[in-house]
Amino acid sequence: MGHREDLLEGAKKCLVEKGLVRTTARDIVKASGANLASIGYHYGSKDALMTEAFIAVMQEWGDQFTAGVKGEGGSLERFRSVWDGVHSGREESAPIWAASMEIALTPDRMPELRAMLAASQGEGRKGLVSMFTGVPEGELTEEDLRTTGAFYQALLNGFMIQWLFDPASAATPADLTEGMRRAVASMAVGSGAEAGAQG
Secondary structure (H helix, E strand, C coil), X not given: CCHHHHHHHHHHHHHHHHHHHHCCHHHHXXXXXXXXXXXXXXXXXXXXXXXXXXXXXXXXXXXXXXXXXXXXXXXXXXXXXXXHHHHHCHHHHHXXXXXXXXXXXXXXXXXXXXXXXXXXXXXXXXXXXXXXXXXXXXXXXXXXXXXXXXXXHHHHHXXXXXXXXXXXXXXXXXXXXXXXXXXXXXXXXXXXXXXXXXX
């Protein structure tokens, strides 16, 4: 590997071990074996390097928990399978979730990364909808992303916050699946009552 790759690997290591805010340029240099000047030469700034490191780690995390999803698209089995994947990688994912929270809660820090993450919301939602429903990403509409995508993204973010806040009381894949089953059943009953009232 060259200095550019070494720096990226060092930044990823620091991100996982120290988080975004606490990582310094010297930490990255120490973890990568590169020199301080090479950060500016290859990435322009420490924040730009940390942005690339965050995106790389997020992609690796996404690839890890989407592997082996089972069940027909849109089924409760598939829903449970996706959450099993997220849940099984929660210990490794915790630093990424914490970094996401750092970005969300410190709007003046790392504006480049914040802007890039905001711009990538659609791609993230696209991946989630495809994973849960089995519909290929290329067939999803903007409305799918705005509605179903936002719904699954809200579930994922809520799950993440629960685990960061209090792992002992956080939802399990079984809890989420049963909660979804009950919510759908309750809405079906409500829809039936509305239809009867109108008829």
